Amino acid sequence: MNTEWLNAYVLHRRPYRETSYIVDFFTLEEGKVSAVAKGVKNSKSDKKSLLQPFQQLRLQLSGKSDLKNLRHVESVRPSVSLTGNALFCAMYLNELTNRVMPAELASDGVFYAYTDALTALRDVSDVEATLRQFEFALLDEMGLLPDFTFDVxxxxxxxxxxxxxxxxxxxFIKLPRDYTVIKGIPGEALLALSEGAFTPLSKKVAKVLCRELLKPLIGDKPLKSRELFTQK
Known part of the structure; x- marks a missing residue:
């Protein structure tokens, strides 16, 4: 019986049989883990109310298979209250993390970047910078974040x-100087990104780069959270 407590967030949950859920957790200690929450689907228990996104939890799991059993869960702090665009962005964070992070790959960097992103979405109006910072952390963990300071x-x-x-x-590779055609990525935008500065220009560059780099990790199946933005 595993008695270790894990720090975690709920990424996604789905019905399982008649009375249970399968919940995808993102944990600090063990990365992404899926577990069965037995008998909570139709109950009014505290356990069911805690199995919501955007709330930091502590939990205990049991079992040796890829699909664990949820034994205990408790709240670390209240759920982050989000509405409008911030809520859609947080749903994107969850879906992206669930799609990109391999199972049971622990990452302090991505976990804390996720925590910071939720707080920023609640408190900061610049959601574009918040999303790019998290995407950078995810790409860095996957070994795909380019060096913004170096011409390879x-x-x-x-x-x-x-x-x-x-x-x-x-x-990044420097283009020959040709002032008749403006093309390529401005060096000033890359240098800004290397310093964590999200100017109007560097945000545009970062968005294009992240889309390109994340595409092979996400796969061909569209992200539902992006579809929500389109519908809105």
């Missing part, structure tokens, strides 16, 4: 007034 072809630092092409399997 010429092995030189990125220069603010130059423009660069991005190759996902390599990095």
């Amino acid at each position: 072809e010429y092995e030189l630092p990125i220069v603010a007034n130059e423009r660069y092409n991005f190759q996902p399997d390599a990095g």
Whole structure:
């Protein structure tokens, strides 16, 4: 019987048989873990009320298979209250984490980035920067975050007034100077991102880069949370 307490968030839950749920948790200690919450579907128990997203929990699991059993769960702090765009963004964080993070891969960086993102969505109006910061943490964990300061072809630092092409399997490569056609990624945007600065220009660049880098991790199945944005 495992008596270890895990710090966790609910990413997703779905009905299981007549009275239970299968819940996907994102934990600090063991990464993404799925567990059966038995007998809570039609109850008014505290356990059912806690199995909601955006609330940090402590829980105990049992079982040796990939699908665990939920033994105990308790709240660490109240649920983060979100509405409107912030709520849709938080749903995107959950879906993205569930789709990208491999099962049982623990990551302090992604877990704390997720926690910070929920707080920022509640307190900060710039949701674009919040989403990009979390996506960067996720890409960094997957080993896919490029070096925003380095030209991989010429092995030189990125220069603010130059423009660069991005190759996902390599990095940034300086384009020949051609003032008749404006193309490529401005070096100033890359340098801003390297310092964590989200200017109007660097946010546009970051969004395009994240979409491109996350696409092979997400797969062909559309994200439901993105569809909600479209409908809105």
